[in-house]
Amino acid sequence: MSAEIENHDNHNHSRNTPFSTILERHISRRRVMQGGLGVAAATLFAGFGLPGAVRAATAAAGEGSLRLGFDSVPGSLTDAVVVPPGYRAQVLAPWGTPLDADGPRWSDELALTPELQARALGMHHDGMYHFPLDPAQASRDFLLVLNHEYIDQQALWAPSGGPAHADEGARPADEVRTEINAHGVCVVRVRRDDSGHWTVVAGDPHNRRFTSATPMELAGPVRGSDRVHTAWSPDGTRVRGTNNNCACGYTPWGTYLSCEENWPEVFINRGTQTPDQQRLGMPAGRGRYGWETARGGSEGEFARFDNTPRAASAREDYRNEARAFGYVVEIDPYDSESSAFKRTALGRFRHEGCWPGRVVEGEPLTFYTGHDARNEYIYKFVSDKRWDPRDANRPGERYDRQAIGARYLDEGTLYAARFNADGSGDWLALTPESEIPGGGPAGERTLGEVFGDQAGIIINTCDAADLMGATPMDRPEWGTVDPGSGEVYMSLTNNSDRTAEGTEPTFTDGAAGIGALGAGFDTAPVNAANPRPDNDFGQVMRWREEDEPHRFAWEVFLFGAPAGADDDINRSGLTEASEFASPDGLWFDQRGESGEGILWIETDNGIDKGRDNAVARATNDQVLAVVPEAMGRGDTRRTGQQLRRFAVGPNACEVTGIFATPDRSALFINIQHPGNWPAGDDATRASEGQVRPRAATVVIQKEGGGAIGV
Numbered sequence: 273m274s275a276e277i278e279n280h281d282n283h284n285h286s287r288n289t290p291f292s293t294i295l296e297r298h299i300s301r302r303r304v305m306q307g308g309l310g311v312a313a314a315t316l317f318a319g320f321g322l323p324g325a326v327r328a329a330t331a332a333a334g335e336g337s338l339r340l341g342f343d344s345v346p347g348s349l350t351d352a353v354v355v356p357p358g359y360r361a362q363v364l365a366p367w368g369t370p371l372d373a374d375g376p377r378w379s380d381e382l383a384l385t386p387e388l389q390a391r392a393l394g395m396h397h398d399g400m401y402h403f404p405l406d407p408a409q410a411s412r413d414f415l416l417v418l419n420h421e422y423i424d425q426q427a428l429w430a431p432s433g434g435p436a437h438a439d440e441g442a443r444p445a446d447e448v449r450t451e452i453n454a455h456g457v458c459v460v461r462v463r464r465d466d467s468g469h470w471t472v473v474a475g476d477p478h479n480r481r482f483t484s485a486t487p488m489e490l491a492g493p494v495r496g497s498d499r500v501h502t503a504w505s506p507d508g509t510r511v512r513g514t515n516n517n518c519a520c521g522y523t524p525w526g527t528y529l530s531c532e533e534n535w536p537e538v539f540i541n542r543g544t545q546t547p548d549q550q551r552l553g554m555p556a557g558r559g560r561y562g563w564e565t566a567r568g569g570s571e572g573e574f575a576r577f578d579n580t581p582r583a584a585s586a587r588e589d590y591r592n593e594a595r596a597f598g599y600v601v602e603i604d605p606y607d608s609e610s611s612a613f614k615r616t617a618l619g620r621f622r623h624e625g626c627w628p629g630r631v632v633e634g635e636p637l638t639f640y641t642g643h644d645a646r647n648e649y650i651y652k653f654v655s656d657k658r659w660d661p662r663d664a665n666r667p668g669e670r671y672d673r674q675a676i677g678a679r680y681l682d683e684g685t686l687y688a689a690r691f692n693a694d695g696s697g698d699w700l701a702l703t704p705e706s707e708i709p710g711g712g713p714a715g716e717r718t719l720g721e722v723f724g725d726q727a728g729i730i731i732n733t734c735d736a737a738d739l740m741g742a743t744p745m746d747r748p749e750w751g752t753v754d755p756g757s758g759e760v761y762m763s764l765t766n767n768s769d770r771t772a773e774g775t776e777p778t779f780t781d782g783a784a785g786i787g788a789l790g791a792g793f794d795t796a797p798v799n800a801a802n803p804r805p806d807n808d809f810g811q812v813m814r815w816r817e818e819d820e821p822h823r824f825a826w827e828v829f830l831f832g833a834p835a836g837a838d839d840d841i842n843r844s845g846l847t848e849a850s851e852f853a854s855p856d857g858l859w860f861d862q863r864g865e866s867g868e869g870i871l872w873i874e875t876d877n878g879i880d881k882g883r884d885n886a887v888a889r890a891t892n893d894q895v896l897a898v899v900p901e902a903m904g905r906g907d908t909r910r911t912g913q914q915l916r917r918f919a920v921g922p923n924a925c926e927v928t929g930i931f932a933t934p935d936r937s938a939l940f941i942n943i944q945h946p947g948n949w950p951a952g953d954d955a956t957r958a959s960e961g962q963v964r965p966r967a968a969t970v971v972i973q974k975e976g977g978g979a980i981g982v
Contacts, residue, residue: 284551284647286738338868338899340916341982344849347891348920351948353955355919358975361955364462364470364940365416366968369393371460373475380964383431386449390481394420395428395454397942397967399520399625400929401528403605404667405461411933412464415478415605416940417528418929418969419517423454424945425561430964437562448566448574449485455515456483457530457612459605464938470971480608482530482601484513484538485573487611490596492682494616497727500595501586504571511596512576514612519625519750519857519928521639523602525676526665529615530601531623533644539594540564541579551734552621553645554579554594595731600626600641602681604673613674615681617726618653619702619733627751629817630758634658637680638817640760642748648734649742650762652699655684686733688742691826697815699822700740702729708739746810749876752858756867759816759903761829763855765876766810808885809833809841809853812873816903827903830855830873830911834886844912852896852917853877853887859930861981870897870981872918874941876926893927895919895941897981918981919972922949922958929969936979939972 342356353361368378370392376382384392400418404410425435428451436444459480461473473479482488488511494500500508514532521529536552537560545554558565564577576590583589598620604610618626621643629638629652637655642648663676687699700706704720712722719736723729729736751762809832815824833842835851846852857874873896883889898915901907921927924947932939943949944967951959955970974980 284645284734284738284744286744288738288741288744336868336899337866338863338870339982340870340897340899340914342916342918344917345920347848347851347894347917349892349923350958351922351946351951352958353919353921353943353970355956355972359972359980360975361919362470362971362973363950363953363955364969364971365393365397365418365460365472366950366966367393367395367397367420367454368966369460369472370474371458371472371479371481375474378966381431384428384450384454386446386453389450389453390483392481393418393458393460394456394481394483395423395967396421396944397969398518398928398944399530400940400942400969401520401522401931402933402940403522403526403528403665404934405606407667410667411935411937414462415459416462416969417457417459417520417530417603417605418942419457419520419530420455421518421533421944422516423451423561424965425451427965428454435561437565439558439562442565442567443562445566445568445574448561448563451561452484452513452563453481454483455513455517456481456486457514457517457528457601457603458482459528459603459608468973468977470938478605478608482514482603482612484515486514487512488514488601489611489613490616491602491613491678492615492617493726493730494595494620497725497731498586499727499731500592502572502576502590502592502596503583503588504576504590505596506587508592511593511614514601514614515597517601518623518644521600521626521628523628523677523680524631524637524659524665525663525673525680526604526606526667527673527677528603528605529626529639530603531625531641532598532601533622533624535597535622536594538563539577539579539597541591543580547735548620548732549579549594551732552598595620598622600639600681602674602677606668606673607670610674613677615677616730617682617684617686619651619686620730621648621733624749625751627753627760629753629760630755631659633661636684639681640751640753640762642745642751642762643734644747644749644765646747647744648748649737650689650745650748651733651737652687652689653681653684654687655680657683686730687822688737688740689824690741691743695825695827696818697824697826699824700737700742701822702733702736702740704729706736706740709741712739749856750858750874752860752871754860754867754869754900755862756869757816757903759814761812761814761858761860761871763812763858763873764810765854765856766808808877809887810855812855812858814900814903825903828908829900830898830908830915832875832887834890836886843908844915845909846912846915848890850896850912850915850917851887851890852894853885856926857928857930859932861932861936863936863979863982868899871900872897872930872939873915874927874930876928891917891920892923893921893925895927895930921946923947925949932980936981937973937977939980941970941972943968943970 348354398419398421403415461476515535517530518533566574576593581591599614600618624644626641690698746764749763749765812830815826831843854877856876862869875893926944929942
């Protein structure tokens, strides 16, 4: 995400042991065992029950048949996308692309209005996925669904010289409406012709937008709770809009999952904040864009962004408006008249994304998600209902997919993760019956005694995880799942508050939220596992569920680092051809019957904040690829040696959002917040002058066709 909305504040004031400390203990234990996990690894991973074909293909280094078929491209510091020789990259569906056949053509001077922006692609593309209309044409004609994470006011209002009253005073109503309509989610049909060129199918009846003003349904435990009553929805069943949609997911029944991340800053409460508002970081002054200051409208159109209590009851004001945000949002791309549903059972926090686990007939479904903020948690949701293949997607057919979603996503158990130094982990249930280790803030025995019902736990998900002893992580970002083995990968992008050697840990005085008992972990010194003050580089970890319920095993898969760093920092042996920092987007690309695949890694190194680390000075953000070896080998250096740089984005951008067509002939990525790009249809061409920057989807293909990456 851009520095404009990235939040490095620490809102977790629990004293739960941070992941850095657990990782230090874990690596110390490994070093006792002569390099790697040794006998302990064989014991720890023996019982995972990998499918035979997968185990045979991946059990030992070098025995698999899958190989990357490209050399690493050099690092780049240009206003263009760089791809390997023999590949091309096309700009598809940039911000402002009209969804209607008669929409206005883009120009750098185009002045957007609320109406135009509501029927065009929004700003700053992020997570995305594809939904075929005809399985036989799934690799050349499908519905592309993508998130619009945030806005760049200077680019949006470039024709008028910038936004009006951005920092003080009342914002113009139509500017606010346009900004609201530039957020959200887009469904758009895209098609490839015989030459390999992709286009947006303008005017297709599936094309639609969900914005920060679109009416949506609340579903799951929070629906109807008095905690979400508002003047617009007195019964607490509906809300207007979805905001700051970051990564995504999808379901086996053919729906899209969009995730609300840095949404708290668009709301304010000038009065006494509730524990959940404190815990999630709602501001007390002006909102991020000042939407609450706009005048006019009706039914609280702008007033809803001010959550300061102003009436005798919640049914008469908007004190609870933000409690209808912070969820996973389910969208049916096939039904252009269907509502979006916020599936509250999956938790309320700053969701990065939501990724389905391995799907097995007769077993519950699992969805993994991370809270993208410093010292926050990793979660999973397990459905009560067991998977019935009859519920699988029937592409192109129009039926009630949301009813299927309700059966799997509204009833189940939400868990938070605790990581142990021996490489094991525990999933901690967040239910009213869950017993709090050591008791609650007033001596309560269970979460139910603290929060009441499940709706209260969901509203206060982070506090509940605090009380249960979940492990604070270094900004959990994207995840992805190997559908064969069920192994889960997740990027921990960085931690900006790690202090130098010899310093003492610091703690924040005072509580923020129900689960904050006194003072909490704020900074920690470097240690054997995290030897870098102001950790700019991050790492990718992975875990696998054990046969024993609610248990998992984990390891570090890959450390980010600059090539020139010493071994204590460059733990994965990265070179100039593979150095990276701040891993973010991930996608496991399964290939063939053997179960092997490519792990694609995208980076968000914060170059829009300045080239303030060695990797940022060497290259723009990028896409890397590696064929993972079997879990349990524990050799991050060998993984680093096999890692290759596949693509580099233009100056100032983040590379995000990723998938490939089913035949693997095209890789789709998003270029977010570029500085001076694109210059036209060819993503690899740099502009000769200054352009109005536009986020866009980029399609990467081989010149002569064929599977990408191999």
